[in-house]
Amino acid sequence: QVQLQQWGAGLLKPSETLSLTCTVYGGSFSGYYWSWIRQSPGKGLEWIEEINHSGSVNSNPSLKSRVTISLDTSRNQFSLKLTSVTAADTAVYYCARRKPCDVTSCYGFDQWGQGIMVTVSS
């Protein structure tokens, strides 16, 4: 059974860098896209960025200039860095897995991490 376990700092000051990591347990790291998604009361669920095992990245243009996603295949981990945070970045951050679209279908996010509440406050 695949499990995604995420961790990182939960309290940041404005202008700091958010850093989160997600480890994939019990399943293959290859053959999927690995995403970061956040959820806030004001903006709902917002997809941030994703990466696959070969390093191919897809981004949300609204955040792309501040976001870096990376992976460590030897540890089955992928990470998110979001620079210059403000109060608007306060949200629950999730990591999630997506099977790539194929000739028959596109798929949703079928595995999620537990979520981390990140608060940006001075």
Next chain:
Amino acid sequence: DIQMTQSPSSVSASVGDRVTITCRASQSFNNWLAWYQQKPGKAPKLLIYAASSLQSGVPSRFSGSGSGTDFTLTISSLQPEDSATYFCQQANIFPFTFGPGTKVDIK
């Protein structure tokens, strides 16, 4: 970006009732729509993908339909454990976008 809207924003129904939630997209995206269930303090759970395909392990009382820009999620016989918020998501065009959610309560 493709904008997703949902209606109603909330619904209260009795156990055994049929509940239908609607999701509308600002443009067509080849019907690659997913539905999720989220309970308080938990991550979303995938229920339906490709508009009508049931994710493994999801009870058959959940079903999805629709095409173009209009989609529906139906719970054929509402159960107490179905109390949750339901989200739609377009899964084809970057950036992926989600609907605002529909809260389902049990009367």
